[in-house]
Amino acid sequence: MELKEILKSPGHTIVDVRPTAEFQKGHIPDSLNIPLKDIPAKLEELKKMSKPLVLCCGSGNDCRHAHIFLSQQGVGNTFAGGSWLELNALKPKPTK
16 A cells, blocks of 8 residues: 555554654644654554554654564564655645
């Protein structure tokens, strides 16, 4: 499944892996903030989250690292979504 399709479907979770201070300056509405350094400690919680998990960060590098780590730990159906700004532009906007 492609990222655009995932973002259109209900049930996905966006996880922003930037540090909390960066997340608080701007983020995708309804996204969760789990900083990259906290991913190992949150592994069991992430395994229980609704799937798919779309990961994002500032530039795209940290979310790729998180994706690789989670995949190695058996967390399937994760996607490195890249920069939160780019991902936010791809996300369908709610209609009124």
